Amino acid sequence: MTRVNKQIILAERPKGLPDSETFKFVDSNVKEPEENQVLVRTLYVSVDPYMRGRMIDAKSYIEPFQLNGVIEGGSIGEVIESKSDKFQQGDIIIGNFGWQEYYCANEKEIRKIDPSLAPITTHLGILGMTGLTAYFGLLDIGQPKEGDTVVISGAAGAVGSVVGQIARIKGARVVGIAGSEDKIEFLKQELNFDEAINYRTTNNIKIELANACPNGVDVYFDNVGGEISDAVFTQLNRHARITVCGSISSYNLKEIDIGPRVQTTLIKKSALMKGFTVGDYSTRFTEGATQLGKWLQEGKLTYRETIEEGFENIPNAFLDLFKGNNIGKQLVKVANRQ
Amino acid sequence: MTRVNKQIILAERPKGLPDSETFKFVDSNVKEPEENQVLVRTLYVSVDPYMRGRMIDAKSYIEPFQLNGVIEGGSIGEVIESKSDKFQQGDIIIGNFGWQEYYCANEKEIRKIDPSLAPITTHLGILGMTGLTAYFGLLDIGQPKEGDTVVISGAAGAVGSVVGQIARIKGARVVGIAGSEDKIEFLKQELNFDEAINYRTTNNIKIELANACPNGVDVYFDNVGGEISDAVFTQLNRHARITVCGSISSYNLKEIDIGPRVQTTLIKKSALMKGFTVGDYSTRFTEGATQLGKWLQEGKLTYRETIEEGFENIPNAFLDLFKGNNIGKQLVKVANRQ
Structure with a gap:
C-alpha cells in the first residue's frame, strides 16, 4: 500500500x-x-x-x-x-x-x-497565470492605443507571445525580439507580428529596432532587461510606457547588474516604467480569464x-x-x- | 538714443x-x-x-x-x-x-x-514653474497618502523644498537628502522635515536612510539620480512611486551614466518610476498655481x-x-x- x-x-x-x-x-x-x-x-x-x-x-x-x-x-x-x-x-x-x-x-x-x-x-x-500576466501587464501598464508601436522582449516566450497577440487585437504595430530563427518564424508566421528581430544574429539591435519601429516605441513590454532593454530605451517616444515584467538576463548573474541609468531618458521622454507581478491584479483575475477565454474561443489568440x-x-x-x-x-x- | x-x-x-x-x-x-x-x-x-x-x-x-x-x-x-x-x-x-x-x-x-x-x-x-513642477510631480506621480514616507533628493533646492512641504500638507513623513549642514538645518528647522540626511558627510547613506525611514519608502521624488538614487532604491516599499524630476548628478558627465539596473527592483516591489516635465501638465497650471497661492497665503508653504x-x-x-x-x-x- x-x-x-x-x-x-x-x-x-x-x-x-x-x-x-x-x-x-x-x-x-x-x-x-x-x-x-x-x-x-x-x-x-x-x-x-x-x-x-x-x-x-x-x-x-x-x-x-x-x-x-x-x-x-x-x-x-x-x-x-x-x-x-x-x-x-x-x-x-x-x-x-x-x-x-x-x-x-x-x-x-x-x-x-x-x-x-x-x-x-x-x-x-494562456488561461492561467501566464495569460493573466500578459493581459494585465500590457493593458493596465502598457495601455496600447490603436496605431501605437509595441515592442516585446522575450517575445516568443510564454508571456511575450500572448502580449503580442493582445497588442495586435488592440490595433497596435507589434515588434518582437527573440533569440532564434525558429522563434522569429513563429512570431511572424504563426502570431502575425509585424516585425521580429533576432537579437543573437543582428549586428546592431538599435538600428534594427529603428528600422522596425519607424514611428518610435510607445509601449515596451520587457521580459529580459539587460542590453536588449538598453537598446529599446534609445527608441522610446514621448509618454512611452514600459511594463517591467521580467529581467531574465540578470537572474543568474553573480555580480550586480550594471548598465546605463534610465533617469535622464525617463525625464526626456516623460516615460513611465512600472514593475508588477500578476498577484497585484488578483481581484481582477476573473475579468482577465474570461476575456482571454473569449479571445481563445474566437480564434483571436493562439498558443x-x-x-x-x-x-x-x-x-x-x-x-x-x-x-x-x-x-x-x-x-x-x-x-x-x- | x-x-x-x-x-x-x-x-x-x-x-x-x-x-x-x-x-x-x-x-x-x-x-x-x-x-x-x-x-x-x-x-x-x-x-x-x-x-x-x-x-x-x-x-x-x-x-x-x-x-x-x-x-x-x-x-x-x-x-x-x-x-x-x-x-x-x-x-x-x-x-x-x-x-x-x-x-x-x-x-x-x-x-x-x-x-x-x-x-x-x-x-x-514657488508660484511659477518651480512650484508647479513640485506640485504635479509629487501629487500626480508620487501620490503620497497620509502616513506614507516620502524621500526627496535635492531636497533643499527650488523644487525639492516645495515637494517636501506639500508632502507634509498631505500628512506624509518627509525625509530630505541634501549636501550641506546649512541645508539640513533649513529642512529641519524652517521646513519641518521629519528627517534630513547630509549625503556629503554620511558614512553610509543606506543605513542612514533605513534609520530615517523605519517603515520604508513609499514615494521617492528624485532630483539628482546617481548613487543617491541607487541607495534610495534599496529602501523602497511595495507599490512605491518614484517621481523622476531631475538627474543633476549626471548632467555634466562626459561618459554614459552607469549604475545598477533598476528592473529587478521595480519587479520585486511592483514599483512605478515616471519621468516628467512640467509642460506635461500645462492644461492644469491654473489649478496648481491657485492651490500653491492658497497654501502660501495660509502660511502652509514657505520658500x-x-x-x-x-x-x-x-x-x-x-x-x-x-x-x-x-x-x-x-x-x-x-x-x-x-
Missing part, C-alpha cells in the same frame, strides 16, 4: 546558473489524505523564470523557497482519492504543489478545472507549448528557460490521466 | 561642466518695439538645472539652445515702452527672454503679474531664494547649481524696478 512520492528539493541556493548541486531528487512516502483533503497525482508542472528568484534567500514579493523543501510552482493534477465534499476522484485540479509526483492538498489550496472547455495545460499557460516528458526532466526543463530553448509555455508532463 | 543691450550667448556646447568658453557676453543695440510689441527691461532671471540639457544638441522634450543665440530661460521684467494695447509702461511681466538686459517681446509671449499679491520673484519660484546680484554674475549663478551652493530658488537680480 505504501507508494513512493518522488520529490525535487532545493538542496543548495544557487550562485549563478543553477546546476546539479542545486536540486536533489528524494523519495518520500505518499501520505493519506486527511479530512477535507484530497490526494493528487501530478500530471503537469509549470517551470517559470520567476522561480529562480525564489531560490535565493532575499526579500521579495514572494517568500523564498525553503532550503531542503520541495520546489513549489504551478501544477495540474488528478484527484486520486478524496476526503473532501468538494472534489471527487478523477477531478482535474490546479494548484501550487510543484515538483513532486503526489500531494495531499487541502481543499482550499486547489481549484477544479473543466477539461471540456480547453486543454487542461492552458490553465498553466504554443514546449512540453518536456518525465518527472526526472523537470530541472532540465527549468534550465532550458535560461538557454532560451522554449517557444511559448514550458511545461513538463509527469503522468498521463487515468 | 541708442541703448546697449548686454546679452549672454551660447558660444560653445559644453562637454562636462560648462566653463568660461561656454558663454560669451556680447553687446547689441536695444531694438525699438514694433506694433503689438513691448520693450522689456529684465529685472530677474531664473537659472535652472534643466538648462544644461538645452546646451547640448540632442533631441529632447525641448529644443536645444541655438549656438551663438541668447540663452533663454524664465525671466521677469518691467515694460519700459509699449506698442501693445495689453501692456503699459511700468507693468511687471514674466516671459522666457532669458539672459539679456532688454528684450522686445510680442504681447503673446509674456504675461502680466500682479506685484500686490506676492513678491514678483515668487512667479519664477527661500538665493539671489545673486548683477547681470555679469548669471553664468556663475548657473554654475553654482551644480556645486550645490543654492538653498531654494536660485535667481539673479539684473536691475531695480523704476
Whole structure:
C-alpha cells in the first residue's frame, strides 16, 4: 500500500546558473489524505523564470523557497482519492504543489478545472497565470492605443507571445525580439507580428529596432532587461510606457547588474516604467480569464507549448528557460490521466 | 538714443561642466518695439538645472539652445515702452527672454503679474514653474497618502523644498537628502522635515536612510539620480512611486551614466518610476498655481531664494547649481524696478 512520492528539493541556493548541486531528487512516502483533503497525482508542472528568484534567500514579493523543501510552482493534477465534499476522484485540479509526483492538498489550496472547455495545460499557460500576466501587464501598464508601436522582449516566450497577440487585437504595430530563427518564424508566421528581430544574429539591435519601429516605441513590454532593454530605451517616444515584467538576463548573474541609468531618458521622454507581478491584479483575475477565454474561443489568440516528458526532466526543463530553448509555455508532463 | 543691450550667448556646447568658453557676453543695440510689441527691461532671471540639457544638441522634450543665440530661460521684467494695447509702461511681466538686459517681446509671449499679491520673484519660484513642477510631480506621480514616507533628493533646492512641504500638507513623513549642514538645518528647522540626511558627510547613506525611514519608502521624488538614487532604491516599499524630476548628478558627465539596473527592483516591489516635465501638465497650471497661492497665503508653504546680484554674475549663478551652493530658488537680480 505504501507508494513512493518522488520529490525535487532545493538542496543548495544557487550562485549563478543553477546546476546539479542545486536540486536533489528524494523519495518520500505518499501520505493519506486527511479530512477535507484530497490526494493528487501530478500530471503537469509549470517551470517559470520567476522561480529562480525564489531560490535565493532575499526579500521579495514572494517568500523564498525553503532550503531542503520541495520546489513549489504551478501544477495540474488528478484527484486520486478524496476526503473532501468538494472534489471527487478523477477531478482535474490546479494548484501550487510543484515538483513532486503526489500531494495531499487541502481543499482550499486547489481549484477544479473543466477539461471540456480547453486543454487542461492552458490553465498553466494562456488561461492561467501566464495569460493573466500578459493581459494585465500590457493593458493596465502598457495601455496600447490603436496605431501605437509595441515592442516585446522575450517575445516568443510564454508571456511575450500572448502580449503580442493582445497588442495586435488592440490595433497596435507589434515588434518582437527573440533569440532564434525558429522563434522569429513563429512570431511572424504563426502570431502575425509585424516585425521580429533576432537579437543573437543582428549586428546592431538599435538600428534594427529603428528600422522596425519607424514611428518610435510607445509601449515596451520587457521580459529580459539587460542590453536588449538598453537598446529599446534609445527608441522610446514621448509618454512611452514600459511594463517591467521580467529581467531574465540578470537572474543568474553573480555580480550586480550594471548598465546605463534610465533617469535622464525617463525625464526626456516623460516615460513611465512600472514593475508588477500578476498577484497585484488578483481581484481582477476573473475579468482577465474570461476575456482571454473569449479571445481563445474566437480564434483571436493562439498558443504554443514546449512540453518536456518525465518527472526526472523537470530541472532540465527549468534550465532550458535560461538557454532560451522554449517557444511559448514550458511545461513538463509527469503522468498521463487515468 | 541708442541703448546697449548686454546679452549672454551660447558660444560653445559644453562637454562636462560648462566653463568660461561656454558663454560669451556680447553687446547689441536695444531694438525699438514694433506694433503689438513691448520693450522689456529684465529685472530677474531664473537659472535652472534643466538648462544644461538645452546646451547640448540632442533631441529632447525641448529644443536645444541655438549656438551663438541668447540663452533663454524664465525671466521677469518691467515694460519700459509699449506698442501693445495689453501692456503699459511700468507693468511687471514674466516671459522666457532669458539672459539679456532688454528684450522686445510680442504681447503673446509674456504675461502680466500682479506685484500686490506676492513678491514678483515668487512667479519664477514657488508660484511659477518651480512650484508647479513640485506640485504635479509629487501629487500626480508620487501620490503620497497620509502616513506614507516620502524621500526627496535635492531636497533643499527650488523644487525639492516645495515637494517636501506639500508632502507634509498631505500628512506624509518627509525625509530630505541634501549636501550641506546649512541645508539640513533649513529642512529641519524652517521646513519641518521629519528627517534630513547630509549625503556629503554620511558614512553610509543606506543605513542612514533605513534609520530615517523605519517603515520604508513609499514615494521617492528624485532630483539628482546617481548613487543617491541607487541607495534610495534599496529602501523602497511595495507599490512605491518614484517621481523622476531631475538627474543633476549626471548632467555634466562626459561618459554614459552607469549604475545598477533598476528592473529587478521595480519587479520585486511592483514599483512605478515616471519621468516628467512640467509642460506635461500645462492644461492644469491654473489649478496648481491657485492651490500653491492658497497654501502660501495660509502660511502652509514657505520658500527661500538665493539671489545673486548683477547681470555679469548669471553664468556663475548657473554654475553654482551644480556645486550645490543654492538653498531654494536660485535667481539673479539684473536691475531695480523704476
